[in-house]
Amino acid sequence: RTSEGKLQVELALQKYRLPRLTGMGVEMSRLGGGIGTRGPGETKLETDRRHIKRRITALEEELRILGERRKRMRARRKKDSVLTAAIVGYTNVGKSTLLNALTEAGVLAENKLFATLDTTSRSIELPDGRSVMLIDTVGLIRRLPHSLVEAFKSTLEEAAESDLIIEIIDSSSPEAAEQVKVTHDLLAELGCEETPHIYVLNKCDKGDPAIKLPSDLPQVRISAKEKTGFDELLTLVSEYLPETLKNMKLLIPYSQSGLAGKIRENGRIISEEYTEDGILTEALVDVRLQKLCEQYLSE
Structure with a gap:
């Protein structure tokens, strides 16, 4: 996959080239063409300009898609704490x-x-x-x-x-x-x-x-x-790194075992016991997971 950075550099280059095609086309148009006709240079200029405009449009669309993907990745990281x-x-x-x-x-x-x-x-x-x-x-x-x-x-x-x-x-x-x-x-x-x-x-x-x-x-x-x-x-x-950990005692249902994994990745498990009702856990929980964990607080 072409990197976003390389696409951006190419886009900048194409936008730089576009307004500078005119001078080259004028020089070439003098090679041919009379009253009421178009020289070969002018025709080539129009062709090159259309090609660059199409490429700019395609690059901008690719970058828009990549930008949306990047935003989703950042949002997912925040959601997953x-x-x-x-x-x-x-x-x-x-x-x-x-x-x-x-x-x-x-x-x-x-x-x-x-x-x-x-x-x-x-x-x-x-x-x-x-x-x-x-x-x-x-x-x-x-x-x-x-x-x-x-x-x-x-x-x-x-x-x-x-x-x-x-x-x-x-x-x-x-x-x-x-x-x-x-x-x-x-x-x-x-x-x-x-x-x-x-x-x-x-x-x-x-x-x-x-x-x-x-x-x-x-x-x-x-x-x-x-x-x-x-x-x-x-x-x-x-x-x-921001101190985001809080000591919490939780009883996590087995249906929410993924939460225990998130706590482990972003905090610290102090103790863990598998019981009939769920996973009895004492952990230092990241601040971004604390609200979610409150419903599983254990006395």
């Missing part, structure tokens, strides 16, 4: 490498500007027993051309709606400070100021960091390539 953490950062800082190492997802990791144009997500378990969906995003760049803004919309929306932002920084880069500023400014434009935010100084295997963050910022040093610092990173993620 899935915690999400968006991995953001500048181009080539190691976001996909980190996701690969944490989840063995096999996500494309290349030293290219737009190597990640899709939203790639994988679920991992945290030290406190909760699960979180890690969402890899396209590398941010400064002064993104307006015509390409839509190409990044899907991943940027994911960052804006996530429960936690994990910013990856190439600590070995002399441009690290500027990259942090660019990332901060773009996230601010998306309205992410209130979202919990942690900083991950990657590539610490290359020596002393070229950047020093203020000590009051939540941060950790890792090497995604060497797979070091991961325990500290996951502990930090656990600490800064």
Whole structure:
């Protein structure tokens, strides 16, 4: 399946080309045609213009369908009480490498500007027993051309709606400070100021960091390539994800056994006993499941 990002880039390119066909057509029309006739260049211009317009219409329809699918996926995650953490950062800082190492997802990791144009997500378990969906995003760049803004919309929306932002920084880069500023400014434009935010100084295997963050910022040093610092990173993620757990004692009917699975995925089971009437459970329940669980409270 063609990625949404690639479709957006092609759409931007086609929209760029369309108004620029006229000049080429005028030059070609001079090759033939007299009074009351059309030259070959003009005919070719009309053909090319129709082709591009048809392609633009087709691309916009494909993107509309993909956009609706993306909205449904986000709605499903919210309904299922899935915690999400968006991995953001500048181009080539190691976001996909980190996701690969944490989840063995096999996500494309290349030293290219737009190597990640899709939203790639994988679920991992945290030290406190909760699960979180890690969402890899396209590398941010400064002064993104307006015509390409839509190409990044899907991943940027994911960052804006996530429960936690994990910013990856190439600590070995002399441009690290500027990259942090660019990332901060773009996230601010998306309205992410209130979202919990942690900083991950990657590539610490290359020596002393070229950047020093203020000590009051939540941060950790890792090497995604060497797979070091991961325990500290996951502990930090656990600490800064919204605390959403409440101790509840429940008697869950067997007909609702799927609820027990959701509690396990997003909270912590303390004890569990299978009785004649259902599953007697004591658990730390995620806030988004608490209302649903209230009807099964056990004395």
